[in-house]
Amino acid sequence: MVIPVETATITVTVDGRPYTATVEARKTLADFLREECGLTGTHLGCEHGVCGACTVLLNDSAVRSCLTFAIQADGQEVMTVEGLAAPDGTLHPIQQAFWENHALQCAFCTSGFLMTTYAFLKENPNPSEEEIRETLTGNICRCTGYQNIVAAVADAAARLRGEKHTQPVGGV
């Protein structure tokens, strides 16, 4: 019989880099990313699958990292918000669109929104506003009122389709 274990040594590839650690079975993927990988861009809000702040990509699909155990991600690929920007710090077009559209205030929820948007626009590069709004229902923001987030996602889609050039950061 398969013998159940309380701890295991696992290797998870996060943003292209392998991380190995011995973890308790009960450690969530979110806690693994923050505590074992030091990647604190993934935020934890509700920790029961409602707020979407902890959204990451697991094997290319957006999931709530508070509802997946790290041990389940052994041998798999995870992408976090830290994997969005270029190595030289140039923002990803989605991040740039969020910045320019003022789609964040306190920013606690932002990494979750960014990862949800990243996965969404890969599958649907030209979404309607209704589709954007429906997708964003899985993420809660208590500051913005969502209007600018919706605008930012539409703007990011246009940038990723090559219809709009990203403005350089800084200036005014």
Next chain:
Amino acid sequence: MKPATFSYAAPRTVEEAIELLEAYGDDAKVLAGGQSLVPLLNMRLAQPKVLVDINAVEGFDEIVEEEGFVYVPMRVRHVQGERSPLLREKLPVVSEAVHQIGHPQIRNRGTMCGSVAHADPASELPAVLMALDGRIVVKSGDGEEQITPEDFFLTYLTTSLQPGQLVTALRFPLLPPNSSAAFVEFAQRPGDFALCGVAAYLHLDEGGTIAEARLALMGVGGTPFCAEQAEAVLQGERPSAALFAEAAETVSQEVDPDSDIHASAEYRRHLAKVLIPQALEMAAARLGEER
């Protein structure tokens, strides 16, 4: 660390999974998508000693058609059901119900069998199974059985599953000619738990009268509710707006929902009355498309 300590096993075969479930009995819980179980663990409302993760079991991850039935095995995630060309073509009612489960992140991970085994009274698939006369395929050391929704769903979050039993598939019959089905629900925002939902199935005879109607409601009690009196109203009649309104009136008398923090009993009854004609109209329109 949010959940209480547990041990974890990821068997590779369904036999190994059942062996673990039998060995640990009440102390074991099946972990599939985890979208309902892990919140309960994180809040320590559930503290199983052993989690049997079925995600590494080989196979059981493709929707298949076999001898007049569509089988949804235990590793199929909601997103697969939502997009399955097979379901969309032959049983669109299932895809449209699954699309209304949770948010994209939840549908990427949660499984259709897991949702049924969890038996939340606000969940979509139990009502769809009931309206389509589907079965829940359950395996244990004693073999396999196919259980009706009426026998499977006992009350809030409670099924007939015994320790050592595993839901391995959902079985939906393909629709016979001149029949169709539809699902509608009302939730305050997309992805929220629905306050009420209706799955409707219509089968017309050659003369265009309703030979069989099945109506299953969710959110109006601890289990999906079969609206037998309203089904009787529909039977033998020709589909019409007036007939559907009469069925809706009957349903609103027939259901006996509870009040809770999300909605009063009266409001749920009202929603049932509003949603019944919508589901029936949608099913009837689909019949029209086939002709």
